[in-house]
Amino acid sequence: MLDIRRLHMLKTVAARGSITAAAQSLALSAGAVSQQLAALRHDVGVDLLRPDGRTVALTEAGRVLLEHADRILAAMEEAECAVAAVKGTVGATATLAALPSTVARIVAPALTALGTDHPQLAVTCLVTDQAQLRELTLGTVDVVLGQRYHHVPETMPKGIAVSPLLDDPLLVVTAADGSDERSFGLRELATHHLVVPPATTDCGQAILHACRQAGFTPTTRYVTADIAAQLALARSGLATALVPRTAIDPATPGISAAPIEDHPIQRLLFAATRRTETTNPTTAAVIAALGTAARQDHTTYLPPA
Template sequence: METRRLQMLAELARRGSMRAVAEATGTTTSTVSQQVAALAQDMGTALIEPHGRRVRLTSAGRRLAEHAVTILAAVEAAQRDLSPDAPPTGTVRVAGFATAIRAQLLPIISGLSTSHPQLSILVREHEPAEALQLLANDEADLALTYDYNLAPAEPDPAVAITPLWTAPWGLGIPDNVARPSAPGTPEVFRWFRTADWIGNSRNTGDETVIRTLASMAGFTPHLTHQADSLDLVQGMIAAGMGVGLLPMGTSTLPGVHLVPLTAPDVVLRAFAVARRGRDGWPPLALLTDLIFRQSAQSA
């Protein structure tokens, strides 16, 4: 089995078309088609099938593509072991939430273009559940995700998780409303029990935290508005539309005040997540390490 043919299949699984594979590998669509056809003959089973005007992988093709990633990673690891100074090459697909991409990933990418010119990064902005689904479907190599200490993510033995950073969150309120004098998260929540509450439109973690703390304070929150963008959440708060969770230390818009939440604290926890067996792939391992280091510097 030639690794070049496996690479063509793996790229086809990632990119979705013969033309995209040809562009990525610097060859022609005819060559890609021939290599995949030869691999199918080697394996004794069909790996692709017509799908409209394009092709898609068969179930056997998808399974072999998953094996191909591991096999190619092992080959590259062996080559790196023999030539430890050889730079990692390939394309790493990253799906993650906007804050992590902006703060940890983007500063790295500009440096990688100089230090590792043969390594490319594809970025897609997604909330945690979306990013993890892309990871499970082999549509992403690395997921940048988060959860809350009061709404932890379900453990998944199929993935390797690298903790990145934590950040305390508070309650954003309109600047012109009365504020509680008593400390403690339940007291703060109880003070705003009649307010409208703003949640996240694409992640249920915020709502879980709000409902948990409201229950501790003895009421059911009136969750009305939803927004994914923290700037939009702040805009809603400034407009007097409600209150909502926001990271402490963030620059607030005029008309927004942040109330600390303590006892219990509300803490966001960020992670880099990769599928087990693929986390050792040199380009992915390098990028994960760089993101970890960038997170430590930013803490």
């Protein structure tokens, strides 16, 4: 009989591209992973991996086995969810991966609420610049708080369920000058020196796309994905920033944050989990807390004067 742990190792090696990388993500030694994969190869009687330069790749037999392994692992998770649903209680652990721009206004309030409502649940939070959807498919995280900009076609890995949380517009952030708040036309920013994220990021791509749609190429003076640095440059008057609303503390002094009236740049914040027929009470509790925090943030936000 095939060992499900070895099937999971095969899936992880295929996703990571090497035994060393897989071992690191599994918190095992490379030797231990190699040993288990050798045992799996013995069980099936055929090679499952082959060298591919500095990495490894699946053989034809490995690809066939992985297709079945995906279904087996999904069935195991479905069984665990079904039992948890019968118990009707939130579990003891969960891992959440979130973007830095969501921590202060959504993640922190959600985790605070979870601590009150489900004190037995310990949530590990991984804060990373890129949504960890691959980690979700590999089972290393349970919930991903991710983003998708509206001009980008939706692409989601197979087997992932998405719960929309909030439409989050980018605001034009400048140094406060004491004047009344006003909205901007995006074309106005053609004369501004901008601080923007790198063009390789989702936000950087969205800004560049929107500016081109408005008929200009932005004058980029500073490039950084660090929102604190963007706000500092805007506060000093050195640059104008385009920052997601949820990433701005309304009480931040020295800045003015205004909407874009004609070519709004929006991102959709979402919570993603592995798709199962039966709802897992633990991940459902995490998503519910994120949703409540997102709704409260939306209704209580007031642009700084």
